[in-house]
Amino acid sequence: MKRNLKPKLFIPGPTHVNNDILESMSDYPIGHRTPEFSILYDDIVNGLKKILFTKNQIFLCTCSATGLWEAAVRNTVLKRCANFACGAFSKRWHDVTVMCGIKADLIEVELGNPITAEIIDKTLSSGKYDAMTFVHNETSTGVMSPINEVAKIMKNYPDVVFLVDMVSSMSSVKIPIDDLGIDVALASVQKGWAIPPGFSICSVSDIALSRSSKCSNKGYYFDFKVLEKYANRSQTPSTPSIPHLYALSNQLKRINSEGIEARFRRHQDMASIVQSWAKERMSLFPDDRYASTTLTCVENSLNIDLLMLQNLLLEQGYLISGGYGPLKGKTFRISHMGDLMPQEIYKLLGIIDQIIEEINK
């Protein structure tokens, strides 16, 4: 079977990247201790602050978001961390926390369900924790947990640092970081930002920074205080990925020209399109109320041969994702975030319809 070697990406990450952004990756590098670098750095940080609705420190990190999971817990947990999980990725943040030698408990809900304000309230009311981790959008199940309600409850726990993974929602969904009181918000760039993988972003509050001063054995690479010291002079502690900075700077311009509110609306529109399609053909895996705005996890209620579906799509130049872990064969996932447009989503769904018809012949 012929496979298209560079299929268009409809997977949760890396997501589709526009040519314009790809081209900025190949600009000639500049020295990271030059005035030109600091201008680029400031330009990006200021742009990010607007889109994230925050006055917090912004750190630009050469790593994947997994590295920032580690950073978030190493810099803030003094007592014990509550890791809330509703799928494979939020659960892995717990594994990472434990591997850092940090005391932590895993609080899990059933696959397909969200992490609710209730479960968080119940857990934190024990008084055992001084930090919690929350994954806004769980890509393994297509669940977007209710961050606004969660943030409301978190106001009752001012001593519990609020660590949020926005890996697959940042820049796609409106999350006003300062209003919600999020202490650390982190994401990689190969999801909603629609930039090739290899770089991450986080915002860090004063509370998280003052915690960091009290934490030990943080290492250097992910130490918020080291990052802060260099950020204050518009630099990074070590040589960053300059190509990713070029791409990010370009992407911020593109987002501004689309308009951030229009971008959020486009994501809602794309989610509606895919969710309606999925409910008409099969069904949604998650509870309808918590179906993600950036990725749809479709329950394979028609019992289609998903491997065949994926392979036939590949032949036409499209890559989607199967079910993750225990959901393999039972679900498939279509990503609709970043720079994808509604017409591209319609086109993909049309092709899937044709393939399903063909398979069912």
Add this chain to the structure above:
Amino acid sequence: MKRNLKPKLFIPGPTHVNNDILESMSDYPIGHRTPEFSILYDDIVNGLKKILFTKNQIFLCTCSATGLWEAAVRNTVLKRCANFACGAFSKRWHDVTVMCGIKADLIEVELGNPITAEIIDKTLSSGKYDAMTFVHNETSTGVMSPINEVAKIMKNYPDVVFLVDMVSSMSSVKIPIDDLGIDVALASVQKGWAIPPGFSICSVSDIALSRSSKCSNKGYYFDFKVLEKYANRSQTPSTPSIPHLYALSNQLKRINSEGIEARFRRHQDMASIVQSWAKERMSLFPDDRYASTTLTCVENSLNIDLLMLQNLLLEQGYLISGGYGPLKGKTFRISHMGDLMPQEIYKLLGIIDQIIEEINK
């Protein structure tokens, strides 16, 4: 004063990058859990093993080399680490070690001197250490320490893990990792590899891997055992920088077409050119016998206004480095590694000569 915004780089990093390599950074990404990814991964790892003369595990890491400093010590030190330093960067590896909560001692030599087999022997004979860090090429002073002699002495200390920073020598200088018994060899790609910054490479021996099994609180992102688990299936634990993998794959092809021995010779030739020039005009900062093959640190014995020299060079589109830290004003540094060619070095030196003449008028 007009400044050229994208000057050609003759700094120790990022170094000059060829258009061909830059272009590969903008190829459309592929999914990191696809068969195509694993083919790319294997191709790179096999290519690296040849150039590094090793059968050890190779890990491809989305971070700067600073991250791998941390990885090297977190995964191998159970007792106490000896950090040998001959300048700012080798000294920083000690700071990083301590910041990881690892017991460590700093053994420093005077600026301009190398780390010798003698000082290592003297230190390790105490029996206090189970790991040591060694920076092959110290870019702040232009000193290349005698790695062959050091490796010979290290054979007497089989219980001391040999951790080597090859940041500014890997792929530029022949370092047969297995013959020398190097347990961890690490480098970023924006030096000798002549790829834009944002990615790092390391080779890890079985001894280092078995140490890693015994170390705790390593975290996840830099855990050699996690990296090994994924490397064994030709993948990385988290989404890597795909653009850097494209560039690395392309660079390996280019190196093979030049011939690795020819590449090493070209670096020796460029070093001779710059060293002769420096000795004729002024003098070398380091002891002649240990002058680096990849970067020359020139002693400013003519007492030139170095800021003026650098600025006038910038106007003509060239970026060189001033002295680092305490050597500011006293030295300047010209990098001659990666994809630079002797004729480009001659051209730069000619322009520097003109500028010095102009300044001295």
